[in-house]
Amino acid sequence: MGLFDKIFRRSRPAGPLDDYWYFPFGAQQATSAGVRVSEETAIKYLTIYACVSLIAGDVARLPLNLYRKRRDGGKDTVTDQVIYDLLHNAPNDEINSFNWREAGIGQNLLWGNHYSLVRRNDRNRVVEIWPLDNPGNVEVYRNGAGELRYRWDAGGRTVDRGRDEIFHVPGFGFNGLKGMSQISVAREAVGLGLGVEQFGARYFGEGTHPTGVVQFPQGVKLGEKAGQYHAALKEQWAGLGKAHSLMVLSNGEEFKPLTIPLEDAQFLETRNFQKIEICGMYHVPPHKIAIHGANSNYNNLEQENQHYIDACLIHWVRRWECCINQQLLTRAERLAGFFFEFNLAGLLRGDSQARADFYTKLWQVGAITQDEIRGKENMNPLPAGEGDKTYVPLNFIPADQAAQIAKEPAPQPGEEGRSVERRDGKSARETRSILVRDRIAKQYHPLIRSAAEAVVNREAKAVKAQVTKMTAGRAFRSMDEWLGEFYRDFPEYIRQKMGPVLRSFCEAIRDAAGDEVGIDPDRAEVRKLIDDFVARYAERHIESSEGQLRALLAGAIADLEQRVDEWRETRPEKIARNETTRASNAVYQAVVFAAGLGTVWRVRGAETCPYCKELNGKRIVRGQSYVENGQEITPEGKDAMPINGTKAHPPLHRGCDCYLTAG
Known part of the structure; x- marks a missing residue:
């Protein structure tokens, strides 16, 4: 307060806890280094500028959101309030939120305080916020009634405002009402740093010592002409x-x-020490402003980055949050559960692999949905609410469906081994077996379809883009050459998209089959089977896609566009249906064979095609197949159907829904 005592001729002398006790406002008192220091001169010291601009920019870039607490302990984002628009987007018509917050935090880091003028409507709601450009010119005092007031000089005119008209963010201080100027506290360190900078500049301009x-x-004597000679x-x-x-x-x-080497005067050491000392004042790891020590390495930098967040940024974030909630929200709004909070997710983001691992762990325990993950990565939700489900480790199925499974009655003692024949010729054990696998397939069906959509959309988009180039005469190669090159590299994308969900589905079938036949299958062997299945699916997909498109090359090139549009409409569903049937039976058969049993082909009812009915009830063991390549199946009264490829398990044809049982 010593600064303002002099300005307003108050009688109380300044003390060491008062802002600007070290030097009065408007003056630049010389330090021991012989350099005059103020906030305006300090920012010209590159290390201070780097620290201030770094911290201010990092805090300002964080999204500032308005929330409302829920009774269950959660919170909902609120975007339809005027105060949200002011703080999140623009506090007034001339300044955006980022620049306002960046300038305010910069003032905190130099003067120790930020002040903004607040304009309210007749309902006491904030409608505009205007920053004051010189926080060192503001006096915080109490009037005769004990009310907190703010007074400053504006172009020779004294302005005096009450508490509800000022938004004030004080930095560190001993009374909680006004922050201490960090530049004032560190005046000698800043002065030495500025002095060393000036010394270096003058050295190269004039020299710091006689060079010769x-x-x-x-x-020969120069006499009076010595000065002219020099x-x-x-x-x-x-x-x-x-x-x-x-x-x-x-x-x-x-x-x-x-x-006389410059290093002999410890010039470089002094410069580096002063830079690091300033970094220490602001709690900024030196590497953040391009000061790298001899011991810096990647692991150290990771730890220092986390230290930067924990020791430097967090307390400025929390300081601003507290002041905003206290001063810019009404008491009624706070009691109603409204509060502002910075979203720190942007600061805590690691690299893409670290984020993927983090999201995977949360997703696997049902703590987060796919849509929530997509939102954090700035992606839109999945259509039709497909991404709005949580999953649990029960073979990674929706949590609500896991609860339904848990409620289903368990088989009665002794029931598992009974072979009670039903009218359709199936035992109760067989019925339970396929019901479990059908339930798993139903749960994974939308996930497999979604992955298939991504694959089909990717190739459809690529094909249509190439057709456009061909039509416009901008293609450098024929469509035949382009198809060969595109589908040569496409299997990797298919494995990337379809692989994870198919593996998870196959593992779920493996566990269910193992429980049914009472063994713990060799996981390495089954894993190899699953990997082979995924690789073979990629081959089947390429064979089908490339074969269809090449067959159309003889006609109009627009036919290719029409075909891929048809794919988008129907193919993902077909892929999901066929591949769940194929994968379920392949893995189930491998587990049953591992138990030393055989498998029996089963159809689902009267609607089954006559060709599949010819195989109903047929049993094979390891090493055998149901139909050999080139063999024909000829139901009574039907044409023969030649078989393309050996069939060791369903499906026999596209759309086939037959299944296997142990026997």
Whole structure:
């Protein structure tokens, strides 16, 4: 308060806890280094500028959202309030939220305080916020009634406002009402840093010591002309731009250099020490402003980045949150559960692999949905609410469906092994077996379909783009060549998209089959089977896609566009249906064979096609197949159907829904 006592002629003397006790406002008191320091001069010191702009920018870039607490302990984002628009987007018509917050935090880091003028409507709601550009010119005091007031000079006019008209964010201080100027507290350190910078600049401009002497022949005396001679030498050869130039002496003089390395004066060490000391004042790891020490390595930098968040940014974030909630929300709004909070997710983001691992762990325990993950990655939700489900480790099925499974009655003692024949010829054990697998397939069906959609959309988009190039005459190769190149690289994308969900589905079938036949299957063996299945699916997909498109090359090129549009409409569903049947039976059969049993082909009822009915009830063991490649199936009264490829398990054809049982 010593600054404002002088300005307003108050009688109380300044003390060491008052802001600007070290020097009065408007003056720049010289430090021991001989440099005058104020907030305005301090920001010209590059290390301070780097620290201030870094912290201010990092905090300002965080999304500032308005929330409302829920009774269950959660919170909902609120976007339809005026105060949200002011703080999230623009506090007034001239300044956006980022610039306002960046300037405010910068003032905190230099002057220790930020002040903004607040305009309210007749309902006491904030409608505009205008920052004050000189926080060092603001006096915080109490009037005769004990009310907190703010007073400052505005162009020779004294302005005095009450508490509800000012938004004030104080930095560290001892009374909680006004922050101490960090530049004032660190005045000597800042002054030394500025002094060293000026010393370095002058060294290269003029020199900090005699760089040499000129010796004249004996008997030559300059007398009064010595000054003129020195000035001429300095004009001709002094300064950084004239360093290392050739000196010509015409009167028998001899130049003798004096070598005093700059490092001997510990110049570089002093510069580095002062930079690190300023970083320490702001709790900024030196590497954040491009000061790298000899011991810096990747692991250290990771730890220092986390330290930067924990020790530097968090307390500024929380300080602003507290002031915003206290001063810009009404008491009624706070009691109603409204509060502002910075979203720190952007600061805590690691690399893509670290984020993927983090999301996977949350998703696997049902703590987060696919849509929530997509939202954090700035992606839109999945259509039709497909991404709005949580999953649990029960083979990664929707949590609500896991609860339904848990409620289903368990088989009665002794029931599992009974072979009670039903009218359709199936035992109760067989019925339970396929019901479990059908339930798993139903749960995974939308996930497999979604992955198939991504694959089909990717190739459809690529094909249509190439057709457009061909039509416009901009293609550098034929469609036949392009198809070969595109589908040569496409299997990797298919494995990337379809692989994870197919593996998870197959593992669920493996576990269910193992429980049914009473064994714990060799996981390595089954894993190899699953990997082979995924690879083979990619091959089947490519064979089908490329084969269909090449068959159309003889016609109009627009036919290719029409075909891929048809794919988008129907193919993902077909893929999901066929591949769940194929994968379920392949894995189930592998587990049953591992138990030393055989498998029996089963159809689902009267609607089954006559060709599948020919195989109903047929049993095979390991090493056998149901139908050999090239063999024909000829039901009574039907044409023969030649079989393309050996069939060791369903499906026999596209759309086939037959299944296997142990026997």
